[in-house]
Amino acid sequence: EDEAPVAAKPGLLDRLTGREPEEPRRVMDDAMLESLEELLIEADMGVDTATRVAANIAEGRMGRKIGATELKRALAAEVARIMEPVARPLPVYAKRPQVVLVVGVNGSGKTTTIGKLASQFKAAGKSVVIAAGDTFRAAAVEQLQIWGTRAGVPVLTAPEGSDPASLAFDALARAQADGADLLLIDTAGRLQNRADLMEELAKIVRVIRKKDETAPHNTLLVLDATTGQNAVMQVEIFRKIADVSGLVMTKLDGTAKGGVLVSLADKFGLPIHAIGVGEQIDDLAPFDPEDFARALVG
Numbered sequence: 001e002d003e004a005p006v007a008a009k010p011g012l013l014d015r016l017t018g019r020e021p022e023e024p025r026r027v028m029d030d031a032m033l034e035s036l037e038e039l040l041i042e043a044d045m046g047v048d049t050a051t052r053v054a055a056n057i058a059e060g061r062m063g064r065k066i067g068a069t070e071l072k073r074a075l076a077a078e079v080a081r082i083m084e085p086v087a088r089p090l091p092v093y094a095k096r097p098q099v100v101l102v103v104g105v106n107g108s109g110k111t112t113t114i115g116k117l118a119s120q121f122k123a124a125g126k127s128v129v130i131a132a133g134d135t136f137r138a139a140a141v142e143q144l145q146i147w148g149t150r151a152g153v154p155v156l157t158a159p160e161g162s163d164p165a166s167l168a169f170d171a172l173a174r175a176q177a178d179g180a181d182l183l184l185i186d187t188a189g190r191l192q193n194r195a196d197l198m199e200e201l202a203k204i205v206r207v208i209r210k211k212d213e214t215a216p217h218n219t220l221l222v223l224d225a226t227t228g229q230n231a232v233m234q235v236e237i238f239r240k241i242a243d244v245s246g247l248v249m250t251k252l253d254g255t256a257k258g259g260v261l262v263s264l265a266d267k268f269g270l271p272i273h274a275i276g277v278g279e280q281i282d283d284l285a286p287f288d289p290e291d292f293a294r295a296l297v298g
């Protein structure tokens with residue numbers, strides 16, 4: 001394969017500490033604390049989280065000289081500490097079929113993530129059914145069919161423009177009849193008309209509960225790392241319109257380091273079930289707090 005040399009992503013603290021491991025040795029003072037806060041805000045951590053993280057790092061170090069290595073380690077440790085409690089794979093319940101509703105704005109990577117999840121669970125010996133619930137977007141339905149074929153998983157579709165709740169109901173009936181382990185339901189992501197979307201999601205939930213009153217067992221919100229702090233607003237909105245139980249963050253393979261995940265963990269404490277690290281079917285990884293922290297700090 002043609003491997004282009006990958007330029008190392010610049011480190012988050014380079015501007016503060018220089019790129020040499022120990023230079024310059026600066027005294028941790030108010031000015032340095034402020035610069036640190038600014039860098040963390042620029043890294044999408046949000047003001048509140050950035051302020052808290054910077055303060056925790058400065059604690060016990062004020063007035064002391066601090067080198068780049070120590071600062072990086074301290075930041076990585078602080079980020080990992082915040083992320084540790086939210087790093088949880090998608091729980092698998094004894095309940096069959098486990099119904100997973102997948103929500104998020106269009107373009108966030110819902111369809112791709114469903115394909116990847118289906119493939120992973122299939123490979124782990126689970127039987128999976130996909131419902132192409134974004135019945136208004138023919139392209140999304142087609143895309144899911146392609147993913148389903150690749151993963152070897154049936155994809156249930158409905159005519160364009162038809163009621164997603166009715167498709168979800170039929171899909172659950174099929175999954176139950178087949179004794180499937182997992183039903184993944186795609187949903188629309190048009191935030192332009194929030195009231196409609198809310199009603200659509202509520203109806204899906206209402207209707208599938210006629211077949212299984214404990215469903216959905218998970219509501220996954222898919223977020224795009226390249227949208228930065230915007231993801232915070234998306235979590236706020238989707239928590240109002242659906243009972244979000246966990247997050248997947250996509251596109252962490254690009255230049256976005258996902259600093260927003262730190263503020264999401266700090267603010268909402270929702271589990272991060274997986275991260276998207278590419279466009280291929282195997283490009284879904286468990287969320288590892290230490291790897292994440294190291295990559296973020298650089």
Ligand code: GDP
Pocket residue numbers: 104105106107108109110111112113140143189250251252253254275276277278279283
């Ligand atoms: P949806 O509208 O939410 O269903 O989003 P899609 O699944 O169609 O994804 C939108 C675009 O993002 C597509 O071009 C995907 O290939 C791409 N994409 C999704 N996840 C990832 C990821 O983890 N990394 C990268 N680089 N691209 C992704």
